[in-house]
Amino acid sequence: MTKFSATTPIYYVNAKPHLGHAYTTIVADAVSRWHRLLGDDVHLLTGTDEHGLKIQQAADAQGVSPQAFADSIAPLFQQAWQRLNITHDDFIRTTEKRHAVGVQKLLQACYDAGDIESDVYKGQYCVACEAYFTDDELVEGKCPIHRTPTTFVEEENYFFRLSRFEDRLLQWYADHPQAITPGFRMNEVIGFIKTGLHDFSISRKTLTWGIPLPWDSSHVAYVWFDALANYITALGYGTDDAAFAQRWPVDYHFIGKDIIRFHCVYWPAMLMSAGIEPPKGWAVGGWLLTDGEKMSKTAGNVVDPLDLIDVFGVDGFRYYVLADTTYGNDGDFTLEGITKRFNSDLANNLGNLAARIATVVEKKCGGLGPKPSANSPLTEIAATAVRETSAAWMAVQPSKALEATWQLIGATNSHLENHEPWKMEPGEAVETVMGDALEALRIVTILANPALPTTTQEIWKRIGLSGDISDLRIDTDTMWGQYPGGCAVVKGEPLFPRKTL
Numbered sequence: 001m002t003k004f005s006a007t008t009p010i011y012y013v014n015a016k017p018h019l020g021h022a023y024t025t026i027v028a029d030a031v032s033r034w035h036r037l038l039g040d041d042v043h044l045l046t047g048t049d050e051h052g053l054k055i056q057q058a059a060d061a062q063g064v065s066p067q068a069f070a071d072s073i074a075p076l077f078q079q080a081w082q083r084l085n086i087t088h089d090d091f092i093r094t095t096e097k098r099h100a101v102g103v104q105k106l107l108q109a110c111y112d113a114g115d116i117e118s119d120v121y122k123g124q125y126c127v128a129c130e131a132y133f134t135d136d137e138l139v140e141g142k143c144p145i146h147r148t149p150t151t152f153v154e155e156e157n158y159f160f161r162l163s164r165f166e167d168r169l170l171q172w173y174a175d176h177p178q179a180i181t182p183g184f185r186m187n188e189v190i191g192f193i194k195t196g197l198h199d200f201s202i203s204r205k206t207l208t209w210g211i212p213l214p215w216d217s218s219h220v221a222y223v224w225f226d227a228l229a230n231y232i233t234a235l236g237y238g239t240d241d242a243a244f245a246q247r248w249p250v251d252y253h254f255i256g257k258d259i260i261r262f263h264c265v266y267w268p269a270m271l272m273s274a275g276i277e278p279p280k281g282w283a284v285g286g287w288l289l290t291d292g293e294k295m296s297k298t299a300g301n302v303v304d305p306l307d308l309i310d311v312f313g314v315d316g317f318r319y320y321v322l323a324d325t326t327y328g329n330d331g332d333f334t335l336e337g338i339t340k341r342f343n344s345d346l347a348n349n350l351g352n353l354a355a356r357i358a359t360v361v362e363k364k365c366g367g368l369g370p371k372p373s374a375n376s377p378l379t380e381i382a383a384t385a386v387r388e389t390s391a392a393w394m395a396v397q398p399s400k401a402l403e404a405t406w407q408l409i410g411a412t413n414s415h416l417e418n419h420e421p422w423k424m425e426p427g428e429a430v431e432t433v434m435g436d437a438l439e440a441l442r443i444v445t446i447l448a449n450p451a452l453p454t455t456t457q458e459i460w461k462r463i464g465l466s467g468d469i470s471d472l473r474i475d476t477d478t479m480w481g482q483y484p485g486g487c488a489v490v491k492g493e494p495l496f497p498r499k500t501l
């Protein structure tokens with residue numbers, strides 16, 4: 001059985017989940033759902049990043065211990081993902097024992113390989129990024145990401161000798177030219193490596209909120225070293241080596257463009273040092289912007305996904321973030337945008353198709369959905385939609401996948417408009433048109449299921465089919481012709497009641 005393993009970033013628990021977190025997680029979930037439909041053995045990992053100065057400071061500000069603080073926020077992520085219908089197989093918290101064991105094993109492996117050495121660090125640190133910056137990288141003396149003042153740090157640290165990995169990384173990427181999607185991000189990574197890599201600090205002496213280094217417990221691991229390791233500790237590295245060998249290397253790390261250097265430069269080098277293969281791929285998304293700014297707690301422009309769900313439903317929200325932004329590019333989040341998408345693609349196209357099919361079947365076919373024909377003009381259109389939708393999900397192009405699926409919705413609506421079955425007398429002709437339309441709609445519900453898990457399941461039920469779409473194992477070459485006919489079709493309430501701004 002083909003395996004498909006994917007990860008999302010693990011989210012800092014200094015803030016509750018916002019739209020930007022939800023975006024990356026929904027993309028990873030939808031792609032994973034597509035792979036499950038194909039019958040792959042899927043594993044999707046997500047979790048929370050709970051160590052480091054940023055969390056320590058957030059806890060201090062509330063006068064609670066960092067553990068109590070993390071314990072209060074991590075469930076908000078778990079609840080949000082449940083609400084958003086995320087089908088992760090594991091949720092790792094970096095304060096778990098299994099994680100600490102694996103992080104220490106990884107640190108020790110890099111140390112034993114001679115790639116970690118003690119040195120004195122002098123320079124600027126941004127707590128919001130949990131990252132070190134050289135003076136050249138600062139913008140007007142401030143953090144280039146957050147535009148907030150950095151802190152001067154001078155302390156004895158252990159360093160990971162990243163500078164030794166330039167050639168190995170370049171060689172690895174030359175051997176794996178498709179590893180980073182979209183491709184232009186690969187060029188960015190290569191370009192960055194070619195400018196010369198600096199060693200980076202992997203420990204903090206002045207902080208206690210972290211995992212102690214196995215050979216020097218007066219230091220805790222730098223939060224990024226700790227965080228990146230989640231991808232292997234969750235799979236069993238250090239605690240269940242057999243399970244780890246089954247799952248690693250993963251197919252994709254889904255990440256945002258802001259954390260590409262950590263993931264595509266530091267992380268593979270750390271793995272190489274420890275004698276572990278790098279992941280097979282990275283899928284790098286852009287940012288969702290509000291008024292041209294990245295949504296973040298620091299910028300104070302966060303949108304709570306749960307508020308949007310109340311208005312547009314889980315599927316309305318999922319659809320918008322998947323369909324409206326080309327994965328890899330930045331997208332602009334606006335209320336106008338989500339309302340427009342909802343009304344046109346969901347209410348007018350999909351919702352309308354399902355409703356008009358049910359109405360005609362009720363009036364002209366005695367409420368029983370007829371079988372599809374073998375030579376419908378929709379057969380070819382459906383085959384193209386299936387092929388293109390599948391290829392796009394496989395290539396992590398959600399908006400393209402949905403566009404291909406919506407082509408079939410459009411063609412089926414046009415098919416009905418051309419034949420006007422609502423004007424026909426009950427009989428063979430109307431049965432043929434409606435059987436074909438039902439079959440096209442059945443295929444649409446499967447193709448759109450990764451994006452719209454709840455509403456597609458509802459349509460499935462309304463056209464008289466049983467079981468869960470997500471339990472199907474489809475063959476993309478032989479989709480047409482499986483609507484059994486004779487099923488009770490019901491109209492039900494509108495699935496996507498139109499919204500006004």
Ligand code: MSP
Nearest residue numbers: 009010011012020049227228255256259287288295
């Ligand atoms: N904890 C680190 C990641 C460690 S992974 C080993 C971290 N956490 S975060 O909570 O700040 O953000 C994680 C990710 O959420 C970002 O890298 C990005 O993928 C996503 N997003 C956060 N804000 C975003 C937008 N406004 N738009 C799109 N995605 C963004 O960084």
